[in-house]
Amino acid sequence: xxxxxxxxxxxxxxxxxxxxxxxxxxxxxxxxxxxxxxxxxxxxxxxxxxxxxxxxxxxxxxxxxxxxxxxxxxxxxxxxxxxxxxxxxxxxxxxxxxxxxxxxxxxxxxxxxxxxxxxxxxxxxxxxxxxxxxxxxxxxxxxxxxxxxxxxxxxxxxxxxxxxxxxxxxxxxxxxxxxxxxxxxxxxxxxxxxxxxxxxxxxxxxxxxxxxxxxxxxxxxxxxxxxxx
DNA sequence: GCGACAG
DNA sequence: ATCTTGTCGC
Numbered sequence: 577x578x579x580x581x582x583x584x585x586x587x588x589x590x591x592x593x594x595x596x597x598x599x600x601x602x603x604x605x606x607x608x609x610x611x612x613x614x615x616x617x618x619x620x621x622x623x624x625x626x627x628x629x630x631x632x633x634x635x636x637x638x639x640x641x642x643x644x645x646x647x648x649x650x651x652x653x654x655x656x657x658x659x660x661x662x663x664x665x666x667x668x669x670x671x672x673x674x675x676x677x678x679x680x681x682x683x684x685x686x687x688x689x690x691x692x693x694x695x696x697x698x699x700x701x702x703x704x705x706x707x708x709x710x711x712x713x714x715x716x717x718x719x720x721x722x723x724x725x726x727x728x729x730x731x732x733x734x735x736x737x738x739x740x741x742x743x744x745x746x747x748x749x750x751x752x753x754x755x756x757x758x759x760x761x762x763x764x765x766x767x768x769x770x771x772x773x774x775x776x777x778x779x780x781x782x783x784x785x786x787x788x789x790x791x792x793x794x795x796x797x798x799x800x801x802x803x804x805x
Numbered sequence: 806g807c808g809a810c811a812g
Numbered sequence: 813a814t815c816t817t818g819t820c821g822c
Contacts, residue, residue: 692811702811719811
Protein backbone atom coordinates (compact mmCIF):
# COMPACT_ATOMS: atom_id res chain seq x y z
CA UNK A 577 0.00 0.00 0.00
CA UNK A 578 1.02 3.63 -0.40
CA UNK A 579 2.30 5.25 2.79
CA UNK A 580 3.20 8.95 2.88
CA UNK A 581 6.73 9.33 4.23
CA UNK A 582 6.00 12.93 5.10
CA UNK A 583 5.81 12.23 8.83
CA UNK A 584 8.29 13.87 11.19
CA UNK A 585 10.24 11.76 13.64
CA UNK A 586 11.53 13.93 16.44
CA UNK A 587 14.56 12.80 18.42
CA UNK A 588 13.88 14.64 21.68
CA UNK A 589 11.01 14.08 24.07
CA UNK A 590 10.12 17.76 23.98
CA UNK A 591 9.80 17.76 20.20
CA UNK A 592 7.78 14.52 20.34
CA UNK A 593 5.26 16.06 22.71
CA UNK A 594 4.94 19.10 20.43
CA UNK A 595 4.31 16.78 17.47
CA UNK A 596 1.54 15.01 19.41
CA UNK A 597 -0.06 18.33 20.24
CA UNK A 598 0.03 19.25 16.56
CA UNK A 599 -1.48 15.95 15.37
CA UNK A 600 -4.20 15.55 18.00
CA UNK A 601 -6.31 18.27 16.41
CA UNK A 602 -6.53 16.15 13.25
CA UNK A 603 -8.03 13.12 15.02
CA UNK A 604 -11.66 12.13 14.45
CA UNK A 605 -13.14 9.53 16.80
CA UNK A 606 -16.72 9.73 15.54
CA UNK A 607 -18.63 7.63 13.06
CA UNK A 608 -19.15 3.92 12.42
CA UNK A 609 -15.89 3.32 10.59
CA UNK A 610 -15.67 1.24 7.41
CA UNK A 611 -18.66 -0.81 6.27
CA UNK A 612 -17.33 -4.37 6.08
CA UNK A 613 -20.64 -6.15 5.51
CA UNK A 614 -19.70 -6.83 1.89
CA UNK A 615 -16.16 -7.89 2.69
CA UNK A 616 -13.03 -6.01 3.61
CA UNK A 617 -9.53 -6.22 4.98
CA UNK A 618 -8.55 -5.74 8.62
CA UNK A 619 -4.85 -5.49 9.43
CA UNK A 620 -3.13 -6.09 12.75
CA UNK A 621 0.29 -4.56 13.49
CA UNK A 622 2.85 -5.32 16.18
CA UNK A 623 6.57 -4.89 16.91
CA UNK A 624 9.25 -7.10 18.52
CA UNK A 625 12.59 -5.79 19.81
CA UNK A 626 16.19 -6.89 19.84
CA UNK A 627 17.79 -4.49 22.28
CA UNK A 628 21.18 -6.19 22.01
CA UNK A 629 21.41 -5.19 18.34
CA UNK A 630 19.26 -2.08 18.67
CA UNK A 631 16.81 -3.42 16.11
CA UNK A 632 13.04 -3.73 15.83
CA UNK A 633 10.88 -5.91 13.56
CA UNK A 634 7.32 -4.93 12.67
CA UNK A 635 4.63 -7.19 11.25
CA UNK A 636 1.41 -6.33 9.44
CA UNK A 637 -1.07 -9.18 8.94
CA UNK A 638 -4.18 -8.73 6.82
CA UNK A 639 -7.26 -10.75 7.71
CA UNK A 640 -10.39 -11.15 5.62
CA UNK A 641 -13.06 -9.35 7.64
CA UNK A 642 -15.64 -12.13 7.30
CA UNK A 643 -13.57 -15.31 7.61
CA UNK A 644 -10.61 -13.97 9.63
CA UNK A 645 -8.32 -15.92 7.30
CA UNK A 646 -4.89 -14.41 6.59
CA UNK A 647 -4.88 -12.98 3.07
CA UNK A 648 -1.63 -10.99 3.15
CA UNK A 649 1.27 -10.22 5.45
CA UNK A 650 4.54 -8.30 5.53
CA UNK A 651 7.42 -7.54 7.90
CA UNK A 652 10.02 -4.80 8.12
CA UNK A 653 13.23 -4.44 10.13
CA UNK A 654 14.76 -1.21 11.31
CA UNK A 655 16.99 0.57 13.79
CA UNK A 656 15.53 1.65 17.11
CA UNK A 657 15.69 5.44 17.05
CA UNK A 658 13.64 6.35 20.12
CA UNK A 659 13.69 4.95 23.69
CA UNK A 660 10.65 3.53 25.41
CA UNK A 661 8.95 6.42 27.15
CA UNK A 662 5.45 5.98 28.52
CA UNK A 663 3.19 8.23 26.47
CA UNK A 664 5.62 8.41 23.54
CA UNK A 665 5.42 4.83 22.33
CA UNK A 666 4.40 5.86 18.82
CA UNK A 667 7.80 7.40 18.13
CA UNK A 668 9.48 4.10 18.92
CA UNK A 669 7.08 1.79 17.11
CA UNK A 670 5.51 3.58 14.16
CA UNK A 671 8.49 4.17 11.82
CA UNK A 672 9.04 0.45 11.30
CA UNK A 673 5.28 -0.26 11.37
CA UNK A 674 4.81 2.13 8.44
CA UNK A 675 7.51 0.23 6.53
CA UNK A 676 5.66 -3.05 7.10
CA UNK A 677 2.36 -1.49 5.99
CA UNK A 678 4.03 -0.12 2.86
CA UNK A 679 5.01 -3.67 1.88
CA UNK A 680 1.38 -4.86 1.75
CA UNK A 681 -0.23 -5.45 -1.63
CA UNK A 682 -3.33 -3.37 -0.87
CA UNK A 683 -4.44 -0.70 1.58
CA UNK A 684 -6.58 -2.23 4.34
CA UNK A 685 -9.94 -0.87 5.50
CA UNK A 686 -9.15 -0.92 9.20
CA UNK A 687 -6.02 -1.14 11.38
CA UNK A 688 -5.98 -2.73 14.84
CA UNK A 689 -3.11 -1.59 17.09
CA UNK A 690 -1.49 -3.10 20.16
CA UNK A 691 -1.86 -0.22 22.65
CA UNK A 692 -4.00 2.88 23.01
CA UNK A 693 -5.59 5.55 20.86
CA UNK A 694 -7.66 8.25 22.54
CA UNK A 695 -6.80 6.88 26.01
CA UNK A 696 -3.55 8.81 26.29
CA UNK A 697 -2.23 11.80 28.27
CA UNK A 698 -2.56 14.04 25.20
CA UNK A 699 -5.29 11.96 23.50
CA UNK A 700 -2.88 10.75 20.83
CA UNK A 701 -1.88 7.18 21.56
CA UNK A 702 -0.13 5.21 18.82
CA UNK A 703 -3.42 4.04 17.27
CA UNK A 704 -4.64 7.62 16.76
CA UNK A 705 -1.19 8.68 15.58
CA UNK A 706 -1.06 5.90 12.98
CA UNK A 707 -4.60 6.75 11.85
CA UNK A 708 -3.71 10.37 11.20
CA UNK A 709 -0.52 9.42 9.31
CA UNK A 710 -2.24 6.88 7.04
CA UNK A 711 -5.77 8.28 6.87
CA UNK A 712 -7.06 4.75 7.52
CA UNK A 713 -9.52 4.02 10.38
CA UNK A 714 -7.72 2.69 13.48
CA UNK A 715 -8.36 1.68 17.05
CA UNK A 716 -6.27 0.29 19.90
CA UNK A 717 -6.57 -2.82 22.04
CA UNK A 718 -4.26 -2.79 25.08
CA UNK A 719 -3.54 -5.48 27.64
CA UNK A 720 -3.25 -3.23 30.68
CA UNK A 721 -5.23 -0.18 31.87
CA UNK A 722 -2.24 2.19 31.58
CA UNK A 723 -2.99 5.30 33.63
CA UNK A 724 -6.73 4.85 33.82
CA UNK A 725 -9.42 3.66 36.20
CA UNK A 726 -12.17 1.11 35.60
CA UNK A 727 -14.62 -1.08 37.48
CA UNK A 728 -14.37 -4.82 36.85
CA UNK A 729 -16.76 -5.61 34.00
CA UNK A 730 -19.30 -8.44 34.25
CA UNK A 731 -17.95 -11.97 33.88
CA UNK A 732 -19.77 -12.73 30.61
CA UNK A 733 -18.09 -12.33 27.23
CA UNK A 734 -19.09 -8.96 25.78
CA UNK A 735 -19.59 -7.22 29.13
CA UNK A 736 -17.73 -3.95 29.58
CA UNK A 737 -17.17 -0.93 31.79
CA UNK A 738 -15.90 2.59 31.06
CA UNK A 739 -12.20 3.37 31.20
CA UNK A 740 -11.95 6.73 32.96
CA UNK A 741 -9.49 9.59 33.13
CA UNK A 742 -11.06 11.53 35.98
CA UNK A 743 -14.57 12.31 34.80
CA UNK A 744 -13.85 11.73 31.13
CA UNK A 745 -14.42 8.37 29.46
CA UNK A 746 -11.40 7.55 27.30
CA UNK A 747 -12.04 3.91 26.44
CA UNK A 748 -13.62 0.70 27.62
CA UNK A 749 -12.59 -2.40 29.59
CA UNK A 750 -14.04 -5.21 27.49
CA UNK A 751 -14.38 -8.87 28.46
CA UNK A 752 -13.64 -10.86 25.31
CA UNK A 753 -13.67 -14.25 27.05
CA UNK A 754 -15.41 -15.52 30.16
CA UNK A 755 -13.13 -15.88 33.16
CA UNK A 756 -10.26 -13.98 31.52
CA UNK A 757 -8.95 -10.48 32.22
CA UNK A 758 -10.57 -7.78 30.08
CA UNK A 759 -8.79 -5.91 27.29
CA UNK A 760 -8.76 -2.12 27.06
CA UNK A 761 -10.19 -0.65 23.88
CA UNK A 762 -9.97 2.95 22.74
CA UNK A 763 -10.86 4.72 19.51
CA UNK A 764 -7.96 5.65 17.24
CA UNK A 765 -9.11 7.61 14.20
CA UNK A 766 -12.20 7.69 11.96
CA UNK A 767 -14.13 5.17 14.10
CA UNK A 768 -15.96 5.54 17.41
CA UNK A 769 -15.58 3.50 20.59
CA UNK A 770 -18.77 1.46 20.12
CA UNK A 771 -17.71 0.22 16.70
CA UNK A 772 -14.13 -0.38 17.88
CA UNK A 773 -15.47 -2.61 20.66
CA UNK A 774 -17.78 -4.49 18.27
CA UNK A 775 -14.82 -5.26 15.99
CA UNK A 776 -12.69 -6.30 18.96
CA UNK A 777 -15.31 -8.75 20.14
CA UNK A 778 -15.81 -10.18 16.66
CA UNK A 779 -12.05 -10.62 16.27
CA UNK A 780 -11.74 -12.48 19.59
CA UNK A 781 -14.15 -15.45 19.34
CA UNK A 782 -11.76 -17.83 21.09
CA UNK A 783 -8.89 -15.94 22.78
CA UNK A 784 -8.53 -12.85 24.92
CA UNK A 785 -6.73 -10.83 22.27
CA UNK A 786 -8.10 -10.10 18.79
CA UNK A 787 -6.91 -12.43 16.05
CA UNK A 788 -5.20 -9.51 14.31
CA UNK A 789 -2.96 -8.86 17.30
CA UNK A 790 -2.22 -12.55 17.84
CA UNK A 791 -1.21 -13.07 14.22
CA UNK A 792 0.92 -9.92 14.07
CA UNK A 793 2.58 -10.75 17.39
CA UNK A 794 3.52 -14.23 16.26
CA UNK A 795 4.80 -13.03 12.89
CA UNK A 796 7.09 -10.29 14.22
CA UNK A 797 8.54 -12.67 16.81
CA UNK A 798 9.25 -15.28 14.17
CA UNK A 799 10.78 -12.68 11.87
CA UNK A 800 12.98 -11.36 14.70
CA UNK A 801 14.18 -14.86 15.55
CA UNK A 802 15.00 -15.42 11.87
CA UNK A 803 16.90 -12.11 11.71
CA UNK A 804 18.97 -13.09 14.76
CA UNK A 805 20.04 -16.36 13.20
C1' DG B 806 10.96 14.27 46.24
C1' DC B 807 9.12 9.27 45.20
C1' DG B 808 6.76 5.96 42.62
C1' DA B 809 3.75 4.67 38.48
C1' DC B 810 4.00 4.20 33.72
C1' DA B 811 0.71 1.31 26.56
C1' DG B 812 4.94 -1.72 24.37
C1' DA C 813 8.95 -5.28 25.22
C1' DT C 814 12.26 -9.09 27.23
C1' DC C 815 14.61 -12.51 30.54
C1' DT C 816 12.42 -17.74 31.57
C1' DT C 817 10.20 -23.96 33.80
C1' DG C 818 6.96 -26.11 34.98
C1' DT C 819 2.24 -26.55 35.61
C1' DC C 820 -2.87 -26.40 35.90
C1' DG C 821 -6.89 -26.75 32.85
C1' DC C 822 -9.90 -27.29 28.64
